[in-house]
Amino acid sequence: DAGITQSPRHKVTETGTPVTLRCHQTENHRYMYWYRQDPGHGLRLIHYSYGVKDTDKGEVSDGYSVSRSKTEDFLLTLESATSSQTSVYFCATLSGGTDTQYFGPGTRLTVL
Amino acid sequence: AQSVTQPDIHITVSEGASLELRCNYSYGATPYLFWYVQSPGQGLQLLLKYFSGDTLVQGIKGFEAEFKRSQSSFNLRKPSVHWSDAAEYFCAVGAVLTGGGNKLTFGTGTQLKVEL
Numbered sequence: 432d433a434g435i436t437q438s439p440r441h442k443v444t445e446t447g448t449p450v451t452l453r454c455h456q457t458e459n460h461r462y463m464y465w466y467r468q469d470p471g472h473g474l475r476l477i478h479y480s481y482g483v484k485d486t487d488k489g490e491v492s493d494g495y496s497v498s499r500s501k502t503e504d505f506l507l508t509l510e511s512a513t514s515s516q517t518s519v520y521f522c523a524t525l526s527g528g529t530d531t532q533y534f535g536p537g538t539r540l541t542v543l
Numbered sequence: 544a545q546s547v548t549q550p551d552i553h554i555t556v557s558e559g560a561s562l563e564l565r566c567n568y569s570y571g572a573t574p575y576l577f578w579y580v581q582s583p584g585q586g587l588q589l590l591l592k593y594f595s596g597d598t599l600v601q602g603i604k605g606f607e608a609e610f611k612r613s614q615s616s617f618n619l620r621k622p623s624v625h626w627s628d629a630a631e632y633f634c635a636v637g638a639v640l641t642g643g644g645n646k647l648t649f650g651t652g653t654q655l656k657v658e659l
Contacts (some may be wrong), residue, residue, distance in 0.1 A: 461644070464646070464647075474647075479646060481640070525644055530645060531589060532645075538572075
């Protein structure tokens with residue numbers, strides 16, 4: 432257990448509305464990640480953070496922004512949600528001692 | 544850029560039979576390689592990983608994987624499958640980031656069904 436919680440766990444929203452997903456960790460890990468999971472695509476990296484206020488883009492970052500104001504929290508924002516962003520979103524942290532990523536329970540987002 | 548191919552989308556095996564899930568990767572340097580398992584509605588759980596050294600690595604739940612550099616493969620095996628192994632399995636390659644850390648590229652997954 433990597434001490435990762437995600438909120439909300441489920442959300443239904445409408446096209447065009449802003450949405451923020453939260454990832455919280457208790458292990459003081461430096462690196463945090465946001466992935467989306469879609470059938471036939473596996474998991475794809477959206478954004479990652481390598482420290483407070485330090486973030487970088489992943490392979491599917493269009494339409495998403497992130498923020499990290501504290502070590503323990505990493506927020507993913509959809510400024511104007513679209514139906515193509517319906518997905519399951521996973522947060523992960525990197526254990527520096529083992530170079531291994533551990534995943535949270537996921538957030539299922541439906542955009543109508 | 545790195546990539547991972549899992550050629551089998553679905554695999555069905557009988558309980559007690561052996562299992563091999565295929566994974567091929569593309570990466571310019573010595574890769575970090577991982578296998579994760581996901582049960583329905585759950586997050587991903589690490590099964591095993593390879594960074595360097597012995598090319599046969601042991602993981603949890605009786606799984607093992609063998610790194611073959613010449614074939615760019617990291618296949619997952621289990622000698623005797625249990626019904627509880629039914630899940631989706633993901634292979635991933637990790638690219639090392641400047642300053643430490645890594646980022647993962649995942650395959651599309653293999654869905655394992657176990658027949659009783």
